[in-house]
Amino acid sequence: MTELIGRFHPLLVHLPIGILLIAALFQLLAFKPKYAALHAATSIALFWGMISAILSCISGYFLSLSGDYDDELIDRHTWFAIATASISLIAYLFNRWENEFAKWVILLMVPLIFVTGHLGGSLTHGSDYLTKGFSKDSVIEKAIKPIADVQEANAYADIIRPIFESKCYGCHNKSKKKGKLRLDEPEFILKGGKDGKVINPGNADESDLMKRLLLPRNEEHHMPPKEKPQLKDNEIELIHWWIATGATFDKKAKELEQPEKIKPILLSLQKEVKKIPPDVPQAIVEKADDKALQKLKQRGIVVLPVAQNSNYLTVNFVTVDSVTEKDIALLLPIKKQLVWLNLSGKKISDTLLASIAQLTSITRLQLDNTMITDRGLASLRLLINLQYLNIVGTKVTTNGIMQLKGLPKLQAIYIYKTFITASEWSTLKSNFPNVTLDTGGYYVPILETDTTVVKPPEKKN
Known part of the structure; x- marks a missing residue:
């Protein structure tokens, strides 16, 4: 009977x-003469x-x-609730008797309502339920974060x-222990709830x-309750695997036995970490000198950071008609920061490369066309940090490429x-065994799912 009455609380x-x-x-509005009639309504509402x-x-x-709830928190909520009910009774009586302190009792009642309500919310939703909405991690359904390995x-x-x-903390945490079960700490997971242990290590099927x-x-008795977010099949398989092992x-993970069924599920949790x-x-x-950057921008040379909050720079001559020695000289004050240089499609000759060779921090150089x-x-043998070189559409031969054999960081x-x-x-492959030599000329096959335009054959005259 008591359990039935308790279920009416929500x-x-x-x-x-x-x-x-x-x-x-x-009560607040009744202070104004035009709302004086609300005094009677106040008494009814208080009752x-x-x-x-x-x-x-x-x-x-x-x-x-x-x-099912945290004892300390439930005690505080209980006493504040009793205080609220007691104050509401006093407020009702004082209001009926038109006691001058009625308005002050009602004023005291308001913060008690909020505090009691907050404690009740903490019992059912956790003590951080008000602030977690502002957290970066606040989502309706958290996903397992990608794992590097x-x-x-x-x-x-x-x-x-x-x-x-x-999926489980909502009902089985420190403040709310449905079935006297907590799943937020190892010791409580092993302890179980009011019906005994919930996991049988080594025997998942009997857990x-x-x-x-x-x-x-x-x-x-299904977990989680049907109105709550449900576990995905993969998540259930992972829990089964963990208990079974x-x-x-x-x-x-590598120390636990991994059946063939669980291997692809584990692999799906892994995502390459961005580097x-x-x-x-x-x-x-x-940071690069502001005056030097300003001169480059005035010349129409595009200068951008390679990444957010990075002082390293990428320079592109895409909007410059002709590149001269003076243009390359403008790059010298930022040679420590300049790592990517794009001269694609510009009419530059061999003489300019001698000046470019002074930019020794360059790691990516585009000289195509x-x-x-x-x-x-x-x-370019002086560019000891060079990793990527694009010379597509130039008159370079094998002999020219061989001159770059000593570059220690060259990758492609x-x-x-x-x-x-x-x-x-x-010959090139044997001399550059650790360098990707990209010859282009890629062929992209036509798939059955591709959209293909079919034209009728031309009629011969």
Whole structure:
């Protein structure tokens, strides 16, 4: 019987909040002569607010006997609720007797309502329910964060706990312990709830947690409740795997046996961590001189940072008609910061490459469709940090490429439409074993799913 009465608490608890706040509003308005008639309505609102507050206290007390909530928090909520109900009774009586202190009692009642309501919200939604909406991590349904190396990840902390946090903490946490079960700490997971242990390490199929997860959604004992976000199939498989392998809290995924069924699921959690582009130096560099940057912009040269909050720069001559020695000289004051240089399609000759060779921080250089030859390419041997070189559509030959053999960081050379012949290809590959030599000329096959325009054959005259 007491449990049944306790279940009415969520239904009743909102009534005193609304009714008593309306009573306070009526009392405030009644101070003005044109709203004096609201005095009678205030008395009625206080009466029903008082009754509903007392009923909420009674039903709340019986609900607290279930043991599903944090004892310390439930005590505070209970005493504030009793205080609110008591003040509402005093406010009603003083208002009926037209006691001069009635307005002050009603004024005291308002903050008590808010505090009591907040404590109740903390019991059901967690103590941070007001502030977590402003958190970056606040989402309706949290997803497991991508893991850089799933095999090195802690099986519980990195894989299982995020699932519990997303789908189970709402009912099984420090402040709300439905069925006297907490799933927020290892010791409580192993302890279980009022019906005993919920996991049987090494035997997932006999674990009560798994049985409840696999019940039909409409079943009363199904976890989570049908109105809550449900676990995905992969998440259930991960929990089953974790329990079946011993439900340990300190082992890495690679230390646990992994059936073929679980391997692709684990792999799906892994996502490559974004890294700083390899052709951007890791070392910190000071900001480029503002006057030097201003001169470049006045010339129409595009200068941009390679990444947000980075002092390293990329320079593009796309809007400059002709590149001269003076233009290259403008780059010298920023040579520490300049890592990417794009001279694609410009009428530059070998003589300019000698000046470009002074820009020793360059890691990416685009000289495609320019007038350079082998003679100018020799100057680039000074670019000891060069990693990517694009010389597509130039007159460079194998002999010119061979001059770059000593560059220690070279990773890729794009040599499509150069004067390098097919017979020389093997020579280049053997001399540049760790460098990608991209010859272009890619062929993209037509798939059945592609849209194809079919034209009728031309008629012969």
